Structures are given as structure tokens and as C-alpha cells.
Amino acid sequence: MSPRILIVGGSIGGLFAAVLLHRAGFDVTVTERSVHGLEGRGAGLVAQREVFAILREVGFEHLARIGVVAHERIYLDREGAVIHSQHTPQTQLSWDVLFRSFRALLPDERYLIGRQAVEISQNDAGVHVRYADGGEERADLLIGADGIGSAVRVAVSGAHSQPDYVGYATWRGLVPEETVPPTAAGQLFERFAFFELPGSHILGYLVTGPDGSTAVGRRRYNWVWYRRYTRAELDDVLTDVDGVRRPFSLAPGRVRSDVAATMRADAGRLLPPSFAAAVAAEPRPFVHAIFDYAPARMVAGRIALMGDAAFVARPHTAMGVAKAAGDAFALRDALVGTPDLDAALSTYEAAREPVDRAIVVYGQRLGQSLG
Numbered sequence: 001m002s003p004r005i006l007i008v009g010g011s012i013g014g015l016f017a018a019v020l021l022h023r024a025g026f027d028v029t030v031t032e033r034s035v036h037g038l039e040g041r042g043a044g045l046v047a048q049r050e051v052f053a054i055l056r057e058v059g060f061e062h063l064a065r066i067g068v069v070a071h072e073r074i075y076l077d078r079e080g081a082v083i084h085s086q087h088t089p090q091t092q093l094s095w096d097v098l099f100r101s102f103r104a105l106l107p108d109e110r111y112l113i114g115r116q117a118v119e120i121s122q123n124d125a126g127v128h129v130r131y132a133d134g135g136e137e138r139a140d141l142l143i144g145a146d147g148i149g150s151a152v153r154v155a156v157s158g159a160h161s162q163p164d165y166v167g168y169a170t171w172r173g174l175v176p177e178e179t180v181p182p183t184a185a186g187q188l189f190e191r192f193a194f195f196e197l198p199g200s201h202i203l204g205y206l207v208t209g210p211d212g213s214t215a216v217g218r219r220r221y222n223w224v225w226y227r228r229y230t231r232a233e234l235d236d237v238l239t240d241v242d243g244v245r246r247p248f249s250l251a252p253g254r255v256r257s258d259v260a261a262t263m264r265a266d267a268g269r270l271l272p273p274s275f276a277a278a279v280a281a282e283p284r285p286f287v288h289a290i291f292d293y294a295p296a297r298m299v300a301g302r303i304a305l306m307g308d309a310a311f312v313a314r315p316h317t318a319m320g321v322a323k324a325a326g327d328a329f330a331l332r333d334a335l336v337g338t339p340d341l342d343a344a345l346s347t348y349e350a351a352r353e354p355v356d357r358a359i360v361v362y363g364q365r366l367g368q369s370l371g
Contacts, residue, residue, distance in 0.1 A: 002027045003341060006129060006139035008117045009146030010034070012095070013307030013324030015102040016054060017143055020332040022106060023058070030106065031129070031137070033116035033146070044068065044092030044207030044222055048322035051093070054329065060101055067091040068206045068214055073192040080187070080272040090192065092205060092222075095321075097212040117146065120155040122301050141341055142303045143331065145324075148248055148291060150309035156300040163248075163291035163312045168199075168370045169234065170290065170315065171225040171263055173282030174252075177206065180221050180281050184274035188221065195272050199228045199370060202275050223278050224315075225267070226290075226370055234289055248291070252284040260285055290314055290367070294360045298353055299345045306331065311356035314363030323359055327352055 005021060007014045010032025021028045045051075047064060055061050069091050075084040103111065116132040120142065127142040144152025153161050177185065187193070194203045204223035208214055229237060239245045240254045267279040279285070293312035298305045306327035313319060334348040335341075 003140035004126075004138070005029070005141045005143065006031065006127070006137055007143045007145050008120075008129065008152050009144065009150075009307075009309065010111060010113070011145070011147060011307075012099055012102070012321055013328065014143070014145030015099065015106065016325050016328035017145060017306060017331055018110070019058060019102050019105045020054075020328050021335065022110065024332055024336050026335065028110065029137075030111045031115035031117065031131070032111065032113045033132075034113055044205065045095050045098070045321050046090070046318040047093050048319055050322040050325035050329070054325045057329075058102070058105060063097060063101060064091075064093065066097050066208070066212060066214065067093040068208055068219055069190075070192045070205050071190050073194065074187075076187075076193060076195045076272045076275070078195075078197070078270075078272060080274055082187075088192075092207050094208040094212045096210060097208065098321075100212075117151045120152055120303065122155070122303060127302050140302060141335075141345075144303065144305045144309040145307050147308045148293075148312050150305070152303065153295070153305060153309050155303050156297065156305055157295050161293075161295060163293035165231065165234065166290050166292055166314065166364075166367065166370075167230075168226055168228045168290055168367075169237065170288050171227065171279075171285055172288065173221075173223050173279060173285050174207070175221045175223070175278060175281045176209075177219045177221055178217060181277045184277035185221075187274045188278060193275070195275055197270060200270075201226050201370075202271060204275065204278060221278055221281075223275065223282075225271075225279065227266075228370065229289075237287060238289065249288040250286055252286045255285060255287060288315075292360060292364060294357050297349065298356075299349045302341060302345070304331065304345050304348060306352075310352075311360050313356075313359045314367045316366035317359055317363045319359050319362075323356060326355060 005028040007030045010030045018030045073086045074082045077083050117129050118132050119130040121128050126138050129137045192205045202225040206219050207222045209218040267276045291312050298310050307324040330348050330351045334344040338344045
């Protein structure tokens with residue numbers, strides 16, 4: 001009889017694993033803590049080899065052509081002059097389209113929202129998950145795909161298995177293209193744009209609209225501003241509109257107005273005019289602190305970690321989705337390759353641990369000038 005597999009975390013990594021395992025004939029269910037689902041939360045992503053491979057696997061190769069092309073890279077000085085350019089065309093795929101497409105491959109009864117896992121344990125009868133709503137689930141195998149703040153990670157690596165803050169955060173905006181002033185749009189659109197200053201840099205590029213549209217006038221401008229913060233400064237930045245200090249990030253609409261106003265004022269003072277205008281055009285900026293994490297192990301008994309629940313790499317690598325896809329493939333292949341769950345999980349860990357650890361190290365190297 002096929003083992004009952006439960007995946008905690010229904011973002012793109014959990015979906016990758018669920019779809020591959022479901023298609024392979026496994027009894028798999030995803031539980032996701034979000035009440036409203038995850039659509040509309042993504043922007044653009046750089047498709048690495050593993051992403052193309054998983055698109056081919058499920059017959060979605062056409063999705064690799066749904067994106068916005070940046071025709072060149074430009075580097076600006078403080079006054080806004082282009083000081084260097086490179087002809088390096090690159091397509092940003094739509095996270096939202098990718099999410100919706102994979103979600104559609106999983107039956108509704110196998111993707112349950114509003115289920116926040118709060119306690120995980122295991123014994124001879126299997127793995128047990130208790131949810132915030134009081135419900136419980138039992139599985140033969142539990143896959144933790146619940147991201148940087150993983151509840152499942154505690155069951156594998158202990159209560160102190162928390163990512164390490166690296167000294168900086170990213171401010172982000174997703175601005176409808178028509179709200180970016182024409183002068184700024186003329187310089188920034190259809191390009192990857194960069195500006196660097198000591199201990200900080202900003203980059204930006206066009207991405208699809210929230211519905212995946214690539215039509216001119218329906219896209220969004222995505223900017224990402226890396227900034228250093230001491231731990232005390234970060235405590236203030238991550239204290240939300242309700243006065244609660246959040247551990248990792250604040251979503252759009254959760255940043256206090258005084259913190260957002262300070263960030264915009266700094267943008268006007270420090271950034272080239274086009275970037276400052278793009279920042280000012282975002283009424284609801286959001287912020288993510290940057291962390292590193294590399295676990296001693298990815299598996300404990302019948303519990304396995306994947307994606308950011310396992311290894312947390314800095315976003316400079318642009319490999320977060322690729323890493324999740326690689327983990328999903330390795331899990332599927334190991335479970336298909338042997339009926340013995342313990343042997344399969346050992347095979348999975350041996351295949352992915354060195355790869356994922358190398359990605360974390362690569363991100364640390366790329367972020368040396370910021371941390």
C-alpha cells in the first residue's frame with residue numbers, strides 16, 4: 001500500500017513535491033497555513049535549469065515563454081547617468097503563473113488551506129501533526145516545505161534551529177507600470193537596472209502583471225533595495241502596524257507609515273532619480289530581512305525538509321525556486337526508487353545536502369559587500 005505522505009507548506013516548493021509525488025501514484029496531501037491562498041504574492045523569477053526541467057516533466061514547457069524580457073543590463077551613477085551597459089537579454093518568468101499552473105494539477109481535496117501546523121511528533125505509528133485549529137493529521141512520511149520560519153524544522157533539528165540574520169534586509173515594491181513617472185520609466189523599463197553604493201544596492205526590472213499579463217500597460221515594476229540594519233534597527237523596521245515585532249518580514253500594508261516614510265526619504269537622498277521615483281511610486285512597500293541557514297541534517301526518522309525549511313540561501317543567488325525544484329525531484333526519485341522509506345530518505349538527503357549547502361555558501365559569497 002502506498003505510504004500516506006503529508007506536506008506541510010503549500011507554496012511553490014511544496015506544490016512541486018506534491019505534484020511530482022501525486023503523478024507518481026503516491027497518496028499525498030498538502031496543508032497550507034494561509035487562509036486565502038498564495039496567489040498574487042509572487043513577482044518575477046529567474047528560471048534555472050531545474051525549473052525548466054520540472055516544467056518539461058509536467059508538460060508546461062510553454063510557461064517558460066510567459067515572462068517579461070529585459071533586453072540589457074544598465075548600471076547607474078548617483079546622478080542617474082548610465083555608466084555601464086551589457087547586452088544580456090533575460091526573461092523573468094511569472095511566479096504567479098507558475099503557482100497557479102502547478103496548483104491546478106493537484107485535486108482540491110489534496111490542498112488544504114487554513115491549516116497552520118504548530119506541533120510535530122513521531123512514533124512507531126507514524127508522524128503526527130497538530131494544527132492551530134485543533135485538528136490533527138497522521139502520515140507515514142512528513143515533508144516540511146513551510147519556508148524560512150518552518151515549524152517542521154524543529155522536529156528535525158531542535159528548537160534552536162533558527163536562521164541567522166546576516167546584517168541587511170531588502171525593501172521591495174511591485175508598482176503598476178503606469179504609476180512610474182515617464183522619465184523614470186524611459187530609463188528603467190525593458191532593462192535590468194542597478195545602482196551600487198557602500199553597503200547597499202538597488203536593482204529593478206519589469207515583471208508580469210498580477211494576472212500573468214505581459215502586455216504593455218499591465219505589467220509591474222519590481223524594485224529591490226538592499227540595506228544594512230543593526231539588530232536594534234531591524235527590530236524597529238519589522239515591528240508592524242499593530243506593534244508586533246515579526247521575525248522575518250512584513251507583507252504589503254503591514255509596514256508602519258513612519259518607517260515607510262523614512263525609507264522613501266532615504267531613497268530621495270541616496271538613489272538616482274529614476275530609482276527614487278520608482279520607490280516613491282509604491283504606496284505599500286514590503287520588507288524581508290536576509291538570513292542564512294544550513295542544517296546539520298535534512299531528515300529525522302520519517303520527517304524530511306526541503307526548500308527554505310531546510311537550507312536558507314540569500315536571494316542574490318536567484319536560485320530559491322530552482323533549489324525547491326531540485327529537492328522535489330530528488331524526493332520523488334528516491335521514493336519511487338525504493339519502497340523502503342528510511343532508505344529512500346537517506347538517498348534523498350545524500351543527493352541534496354551537498355548541493356543545497358553549496359547554494360548557501362554561494363549566496364554568502366555574493367553578499368560579502370553588504371553583510
